[in-house]
Amino acid sequence: xxxxxxxxxxxxxxxxxxxxxxYRTRLRNAGRWLLSAALLIVLAFxxxxxxxxxLLGALTNTNPVVDGFGVFDLSLANFTTVLANPxxxxxxxxxxxxxxxxxxLAVVIGLTFSWIVVRTNTPCQRFIGAVSxxxxxxxxxxxxxxxxxxxxxxxxxxxxxxxxxxVGWRFNAYSMAGLISIFGIYYAPYIYxxxxxxxxxxxxxxxxxxxISGAGTLRTLATVTFPLIAPAIASGMLLSFVxxxxxxxxxxxxxxxxxxxVLTTYIFKxxxxxxxxxxxAASVALILMAVTAILVWLxxxxxxxxxxxxxxxxxxxPAVLDLGGWRYVTLGLAIVYLVIVVVLPTLxxxxxxxxxxxxxxxxxxxxxxxxxxxxxxxxxxxxxxxxRSIVNxxxxxxxxxxxxxxxxxxxxxxxxxxxLPARRSIDLIATLPVAIPGLVIGVAYLWAWxxxxxxxxxxLWILALAFVARFMPDxxxxxxTSLVQIxxxxxxxxxxxxxxxxxxxxxxxxxxxxxxxIAAVTLLFILAIRELGSSLFLYxxxxxVMAVLxxxxxxxxxxxxxxxxxxxxxxxxxVLIGAAHWLARGSVVDxxxxxxx
Amino acid sequence: MNPSLFRxxxxxxxxxxxxxxxxxxxxxxxxxxxxxxxxxxxxxRLVYYTAxxxxxxxxxxxxxxKRFPFVKVELVRAPGGQLITRxxxxxxxxxxSADIIDHSDRALMxxxxxxxxxxxxxxxxxxxxxxxxxxxxxxxxxxxWSIAYNAALVKTPPKSWMDLTKPEYANKQIGQVFxxxxxxxxxxxxxxxxxLGEDYWRKQAATNPVLYPSGAPASEALVRGEVTIAxxxxxxxxxKKRDGAPLEIFFPPEGAPINPYxxxxxxxxxxxxxxxxxxxxCLSEEGQTFMIKExxxxxxxxKAPAYPEGFDPKVVKAWVPNFEQYVKLHHDWVEEWNKTYGxxx
Numbered sequence: 001x002x003x004x005x006x007x008x009x010x011x012x013x014x015x016x017x018x019x020x021x022x023y024r025t026r027l028r029n030a031g032r033w034l035l036s037a038a039l040l041i042v043l044a045f046x047x048x049x050x051x052x053x054x055l056l057g058a059l060t061n062t063n064p065v066v067d068g069f070g071v072f073d074l075s076l077a078n079f080t081t082v083l084a085n086p087x088x089x090x091x092x093x094x095x096x097x098x099x100x101x102x103x104x105l106a107v108v109i110g111l112t113f114s115w116i117v118v119r120t121n122t123p124c125q126r127f128i129g130a131v132s133x134x135x136x137x138x139x140x141x142x143x144x145x146x147x148x149x150x151x152x153x154x155x156x157x158x159x160x161x162x163x164x165x166x167v168g169w170r171f172n173a174y175s176m177a178g179l180i181s182i183f184g185i186y187y188a189p190y191i192y193x194x195x196x197x198x199x200x201x202x203x204x205x206x207x208x209x210x211x212i213s214g215a216g217t218l219r220t221l222a223t224v225t226f227p228l229i230a231p232a233i234a235s236g237m238l239l240s241f242v243x244x245x246x247x248x249x250x251x252x253x254x255x256x257x258x259x260x261x262v263l264t265t266y267i268f269k270x271x272x273x274x275x276x277x278x279x280x281a282a283s284v285a286l287i288l289m290a291v292t293a294i295l296v297w298l299x300x301x302x303x304x305x306x307x308x309x310x311x312x313x314x315x316x317x318p319a320v321l322d323l324g325g326w327r328y329v330t331l332g333l334a335i336v337y338l339v340i341v342v343v344l345p346t347l348x349x350x351x352x353x354x355x356x357x358x359x360x361x362x363x364x365x366x367x368x369x370x371x372x373x374x375x376x377x378x379x380x381x382x383x384x385x386x387x388r389s390i391v392n393x394x395x396x397x398x399x400x401x402x403x404x405x406x407x408x409x410x411x412x413x414x415x416x417x418x419x420l421p422a423r424r425s426i427d428l429i430a431t432l433p434v435a436i437p438g439l440v441i442g443v444a445y446l447w448a449w450x451x452x453x454x455x456x457x458x459x460l461w462i463l464a465l466a467f468v469a470r471f472m473p474d475x476x477x478x479x480x481t482s483l484v485q486i487x488x489x490x491x492x493x494x495x496x497x498x499x500x501x502x503x504x505x506x507x508x509x510x511x512x513x514x515x516x517x518i519a520a521v522t523l524l525f526i527l528a529i530r531e532l533g534s535s536l537f538l539y540x541x542x543x544x545v546m547a548v549l550x551x552x553x554x555x556x557x558x559x560x561x562x563x564x565x566x567x568x569x570x571x572x573x574x575v576l577i578g579a580a581h582w583l584a585r586g587s588v589v590d591x592x593x594x595x596x597x
Numbered sequence: 598m599n600p601s602l603f604r605x606x607x608x609x610x611x612x613x614x615x616x617x618x619x620x621x622x623x624x625x626x627x628x629x630x631x632x633x634x635x636x637x638x639x640x641x642r643l644v645y646y647t648a649x650x651x652x653x654x655x656x657x658x659x660x661x662x663k664r665f666p667f668v669k670v671e672l673v674r675a676p677g678g679q680l681i682t683r684x685x686x687x688x689x690x691x692x693x694s695a696d697i698i699d700h701s702d703r704a705l706m707x708x709x710x711x712x713x714x715x716x717x718x719x720x721x722x723x724x725x726x727x728x729x730x731x732x733x734x735x736x737x738x739x740x741x742w743s744i745a746y747n748a749a750l751v752k753t754p755p756k757s758w759m760d761l762t763k764p765e766y767a768n769k770q771i772g773q774v775f776x777x778x779x780x781x782x783x784x785x786x787x788x789x790x791x792x793l794g795e796d797y798w799r800k801q802a803a804t805n806p807v808l809y810p811s812g813a814p815a816s817e818a819l820v821r822g823e824v825t826i827a828x829x830x831x832x833x834x835x836x837k838k839r840d841g842a843p844l845e846i847f848f849p850p851e852g853a854p855i856n857p858y859x860x861x862x863x864x865x866x867x868x869x870x871x872x873x874x875x876x877x878x879c880l881s882e883e884g885q886t887f888m889i890k891e892x893x894x895x896x897x898x899x900k901a902p903a904y905p906e907g908f909d910p911k912v913v914k915a916w917v918p919n920f921e922q923y924v925k926l927h928h929d930w931v932e933e934w935n936k937t938y939g940x941x942x
Binding site: 087090091149152154155252253256257259261269271278356357358359360361375379383385443446447450451457458536537539540541542544549552553554555556557558559561 | 644645650651652653655671672673674675676678679682683686687690692694747749777807808809810811812813814815816817818820821822823833837840841842843941
């Protein structure tokens, strides 16, 4: 071959190499777009399509399935009516005060206890950590019923006790202070979940540096520790606030007798009206969504441009603070907390479940053994629906946890660990359902999916898919917290060693994020088990779930059976969480939280 | 074997079996022709949509199954407004799975009449024509309002509707279910204004009652002593009294508002015979007697087989709203009620 020919050959080879590299890049780009598109399609089906139904409902005052999709008599009448209604203003103001106050209280409680459990030498930490999550297993409706039994101004058990002691002061659960306290207590574990895993995974070097520089414990906490876990605190705050906004059970039971309307009770009234006003309810829901979108945007702006990577390639153990004699004070604090959030409400439920009827004139009446019997449990289990609803609920919970967990991991990984196109849109769409109250999105799912071919309606799958969509934000957030903390250098090391993306995820990311993944899947399972709002329209005679049956009993005015069924549900959940904990073999199964109901 | 002979044999076998179980023979009451009963047996199940409470309906189903154990009744229960939305949406999508729809708000059911097939129970002629809104829809249950009080806490109990306006019962002693909560409450509210007087609401609201979204939490609050007096549907307080709660219930002399349900069989029912047999039984004298005695209902039969405890038809007059007004006045009057009671809509 001539020199010219050789040069040409080399040029051709280099050109073909360039072309091939170019081809590979294009192929990779196409692959990246394909992945994003796949996620977007799934999210469009699960979130955008039902939300657009909701929007259609809000703008047209029609039922799209009944009146046909062709009826586009668009009008902003529902919005203007809602915005001009002073009662809506009052409900919005009450919601903001109750949820704002509740979130503030939740931060104080949650952060204090995550610090006590993770970073101090307080005795019985594992026990405190595990038990402090218990109140979350009770559905909000049940928690509220328990607290109305304990602290209603006229006949609450605590007030009966105070009266017998001759104390003039009374608890009042039917007040704004009562609402804030119950919200704070029941959503403190949300903050606890987020902050405890962040504290556990935190490199103590900075705290040590602060200590060496002469900063005291409190100053280190305020200036180093808490600012470092700011994303976890902010995520916890945002989610607990938004979740409280969507809770129906607590304001329904405690706010109604105290005449404190909030947005969810207002929406429930609208959906339960004769005839139901879904258009107006959808408008209120869309306003809620707008508020949430602003909050999410604010949170992202606040955290933008700041690095919070605390899990890197080197190993460490978080420093434990020796509290000396004070550790018994923190233990005492934890015990008081446990009594307030676990022991008292559980006792109230036990009293309500075993007592024939709930009239207790005085303290002596409470201990009258003749008033106690198994009658409510007997009635509960003589109803064949009870057992069926338990089996159905477990099935739906499992499907939701597995499908939702996998999807949430795909989304969390795409958003936090890749530069795939449209990942911000994916994040935004996945966050959208957090703002929609279950009662309203339930009807949106019904409208959206009932007409689909393939017989989805009437199966457990339609419930599971609704739960996957509804709890996508919670699961993605819970997962993201652990994903964000894993330093990129670990994945890069894996890639340098020639491992592909999937293999890197399997061998590096998943094992490191295991506590987060297990926590997220367990969380999803619990949320699915408790979910009420979106089940109401999607269940059929064969797919009755526990939450719906529980509401039936509550609405039927039977506190005894409601309490008995709640206890059954709580015990079941306890067993399942224990099993999940055992499966995780030592990983901390931090889970809970709910906006069901 | 000749099919009709076979059916006859099967029916006879059931009569003997039931007689042996201590249940009155079928011949004593007419629940439908043998062909219907046999067809229901073949179908074996039905899907039952109701706005009534689960626990109450489970009791009804259990008693029906003592008579007809071969029909499995699958219950779907939802509050009134939500049930209507579900029915409308399912029907429009061609996926209505209900074999029976049973609803407390007859006005909402009038919009759905076209969904239903022709149906009448064997004792159709025994029913009061005033309570019918369509020949296809039947008053399966008839609920009645009463006044209940916590006997352990009330020293001087009220004796009439007018007593509920007295200042001695002021300051959140009385619990009231708000007007827009559904068809039954709307009936009571109409009665108050049309029978007790134009200014009854104003006088009653002046006692500053506690407002509840439905009778269930109101009745529970009454048992616990959160409120001490409440107008309530008899069927929601009666079981509590029966179980030992310290309640007393009476039917005020000015009248007892009643609310008949509307129940029917959709054209698309997959188990129409089982559905008809269930409705036939519910509407029969046996079914109505069970609902009166065990559940505290009234009946829309011209000749009531029984009355709930304390209901003397010579003293208390049942009050049925004029259906035209029931539909026409709803919106404006509920709005006025809300204003009068300071209820925020």
